[in-house]
Amino acid sequence: MKLALVGDIGGTNARFALWRDERLESVRVLATADFTCPEQAIARYLADLGLAPGSVAAVCLACAGPVSGEHFRFTNNHWRLARTAFCRELQVDELLLINDFSAMALGMTRLREHERLQVCPGIAEPGSPAVVIGPGTGLGVGTLLALDDGRWQALPGEGGHVDLPIGSLREAALWQQLFSQLGHVRAEDVLSGSGLLQLYRAVCALDGHAPRLASPAEVSAAALAGEPVAVEVLEQFCAWLGRVAGNNVLTLGARGGVYIVGGVVPRFAAFFQASGFARSFSSKGCMSGYFEGVPVWLVTAEYPGLEGAGVALQQALASAL
Structure with missing residues (x-):
């Protein structure tokens, strides 16, 4: 199975990690102001790890605000996301967007x-x-x-x-x-x-x-x-x-x-x-x-939102089998 990636995106910082074998790896924190969109930030994150687009099969992003539909506008920063374009640019098979406090709540199961x-x-x-x-x-x-x-x-x-x-x-x-x-x-x-x-x-x-x-x-x-x-x-x-x-x-x-x-x-x-x-x-x-x-x-805990995003992605992929 390819790698999965999780993100916890706030107003100032975006936290990213790889999710493998039910645990976080390679946590990085990037400033949202340094990037025009989440795709650009994730591409930089992957490049810093020596990974190309297509290396990650599934992504779960925890985002502030109600999450639904094709388009999402981040409430605390300038980023916007279109699901189809996101998956095409990063060569991702599955994209799961969840509310940031849903991720935080799920993160409590990993404390x-x-x-x-x-x-x-x-x-x-x-x-x-x-x-x-x-x-x-x-x-x-x-x-x-x-x-x-x-x-x-x-x-x-x-x-x-x-x-x-x-x-x-x-x-x-x-x-x-x-x-x-x-x-x-x-x-x-x-x-x-x-x-x-x-x-x-x-x-x-x-x-x-x-x-x-x-x-x-x-x-x-x-x-x-x-x-x-x-x-x-x-x-x-x-x-x-x-x-x-x-x-x-x-x-x-x-x-x-x-x-x-x-x-x-x-x-x-x-x-x-x-x-x-x-x-x-x-x-x-x-x-x-x-x-x-x-x-x-x-x-x-340092990264409960990332942990929760991993739990959400794991459960979503398991239920799809």
Whole structure:
């Protein structure tokens, strides 16, 4: 059998790897800005490995946004893709496009124990859905289901665009401040890299502080250094992530657990574990008891999206036999 290739494509970077014998090989990260289209980036990736077009029989790409039809436009970068032209140019027999958080959810099936940190104790309930949620460039949300035949199913969605929930008078005041700036306030408007800076500015405006920090990295660094305003902002970020994750657990009956993924939260893992996330996660009034025993993990794996793309491709090829 020829090689297979998997990709996890974001706004800034495209990660590619070969998929052989159910494992990743030759992972490379390329900047999307350096290429006009995914075909060009993949051709460069293959050339760097000494492989020509036609060396790869099947490709699975994990892409942000709803995936359907012949044409796909990437939501966070300038790339576009036409399935037929893609396969012709790269001499590929099979192309599978999946939602990036479907890939992320499937990637949870490949985690090793040292690639996750416990945030809330518990035991995943067999047969129940699991929630996969992650602040990054935006806020991704996916659902993972174990099927009776041993396969896995990931349910895509656009859960990052739900309304931002309010659980306290302070959050109501912050929501009003955000609303005055944004109009409709989505969870993603706070729970993302840029959202952290948006939240910092809202706190400063509400409390009359002059904003001194100019990037999400500066906000998180200042919080870890103990700067009071930044500490409050990062704590509120964690609390709001808890509320959104908890809402998903109730909606889906997700007693299979919650996986916190993405590039933002691992940067302040210890702060997150000690934050009010767990309290906000389970603070649901008469339904608070539902959360007893629901585990939450912070995922630290390096390439879960690529691993999930490999699982998706493997399952798709197996079902076609």
